[in-house]
Structure formats: structure tokens, C-alpha cells
Amino acid sequence: MTRSREIQLAARPTGLPGPETFRLAERELPPPSQGEVLVQIRWLSLDPYMRGRMHEGKSYVEPFRLNEALDGGVIAEVIESADPGFAPGDLALAHGPWGEYAVLKAAGLQKLPRGSRVPPQAFLSVLGMPGMTAWTGLNRIAAAKAGETIVVSSAAGAVGSLAAQLAREKGLRVIGVAGSPEKCAQAVADFGCDACLDHRGKEVKQLSKEIAEAAPHGVDIYFENVGGTTLQAVLPRMNNFGRIALCGAIAWYNDPSAAPPASHVWLPIIQKRLRVEGFIVSDHVAFRGDFLSEVVPLVEAGKILWHETVAEGLDAAPEAFVGLLEGRSRGKQLVRIR
Structure with a gap:
């Protein structure tokens, strides 16, 4: 038997998760059965969507269960294998617990x-x-097409920073929005933004004015990661028949009541005949090969940069997750387990 520590969901939070939300527990894992592998988790991914999974309500992904380990993307090393496709020492991308070890199905x-x-x-x-x-x-x-103008919210974040760089590679004008002068400087220096605007402490009208100055010919595409003030500020600057790719709204995850009245959002969409499409990346897994064939060579050639915020050790995962929700991390928030 293998003993493993794990972080469990102890209580469903209201607002920002606190220490009472999480519990450090220990459990024994059996040896892997046929078609399974025992893995040691090396890296754990923390992502904003996990906050939604702490609610009990129905969503596009199953909620976390109380008194069980939280889970997400991990990089794991195979320790013991009962599957011919894996051997000890192999590294794998998997879905696993916030924990030190796990027994996982090799097929996954x-x-x-x-x-x-x-x-x-x-x-x-x-x-x-x-x-x-x-x-x-x-x-x-x-x-997206060359010559267009795109605004990317959370432009120094894990998703936004790559969206900005890929847009630059395609020949778009890229306007980033981020949450501090330091993040904005990085978005311009490293992540391909022609300009980046700091949204912190700004009223909608001020941020909207700055977007207009940065995009004098209007905005064709808005890549939405955040919601909040940025959404309200960019809508009046959208060109007719513009497009909005909607993948996140972290500004409202802890307090949905903070969202603006519906009229402030829907009326500009109608008036400008915008196309808004929410999407979940898991619906597009059939195109992962296309994604990798385009992006891997850019990464290997040093044309795509990325930033990691790394918390050390399993015990650091809860506070790192809260920091992610508060905007304290830069780029991708990871936890190095071992």
C-alpha cells in the first residue's frame, strides 16, 4: 500500500474560499489493477474554472464532492504499471487529485x-x-484574420498571454488589458501586445476611453477571460458585426451579484450586431492535433513565451488557488508537488 496526502473539499465556500474550505488528509492507495498505473504527481495545475466546481449546482463539469480530493490537470511520473503501454519513469499528462500519489486508469x-x-x-x-x-x-x-484589431482581457494570464501571441503571429493589432502596470509591461514586452491597459481602479468610462485611443479604428474581436469592468468598457468600442469569444468571467466567480445589469451588456450586442459565443475547450478536443502542430514549433523556436507562478509543495495549493482568484499570480499557476 502507498500512503498519500491529498487536499479535500471540506466546505462549499461563499465568496472567496478561505482556510475552512480545504482539508489536508491522508489515505492508503492499493496497488494498480490491470490497466492501471500508480503515479507520483510532480506538477498540479490550478485553474479559475475550479472555483465553479466548488458550487453544488449543475454546470458543464461535475462539482467537487465534499470530503473528497479536489482534482485537475497533473503531470505525473509512473511508479508502478499494470498496463503494457506504460513503464516506471514515464511522464504523463493526466487528470488527477490534488495529492502526492494516485492510481489512475492508463487509458486516461x-x-x-x-x-x-x-x-x-x-x-x-x-x-x-x-x-x-x-x-x-x-x-x-x-x-481571427490579419489586419483586424483584438482586445484580450487578462493578457498576462495563462490563456490571454497565448491568445495575444497567436494573434500577433496572425498579423492582428493586439490590445491587452491586465491588472497591474507590471503585468501590462510584460504583456507588451513578452506577449506581443501593441498596447496594454491597466484596468485596476478605473471606472468603465475611463477604461473605455483608453480602449478607444489604443484602437482608433474600433475593435473587431474581444477575447473574454474576465467579465467585470473590461467587458462593459470594450462593448461600446466594438465594430459592427464584431465577434466575442467568451471563455471565462473570473471577476464574477466569487460574487455573481457584481455582474452589471443585463441591459448594459445585451443592448450594445444588439445595436452592433455582435456575435457572442461561449465555449468550453473540452468540446474541441478533436482539434488538439491541429493546435499542437501549430504551437509546438513556435514554442520550440522561442517565438512563444509563457510565464509560470510556482507554489512549492502540496500544502501550498489552497493559498495558491486563492491567490489565482485574487489576481496575484502571473501566467500559469502551478504547484510543484515533488
């Missing part, structure tokens, strides 16, 4: 290439779910 693991120049944790960020989300929103939802 994606083996990582040996000897790759890309670090393994990149398959949780720029080459993982956030990267695929950015690529999907830009290409399959917004159908």
Missing part, C-alpha cells in the same frame, strides 16, 4: 515525449488546456 493518460526540449509542466500551460483554450477561441470561435 497522455504519455509525454522523452527528450523534449519543452519542460514537462508546459503541457499544463502553453501546450495544455490553457493553450488549447487560447488557440480555440482565436481560431475556431473568433475566426
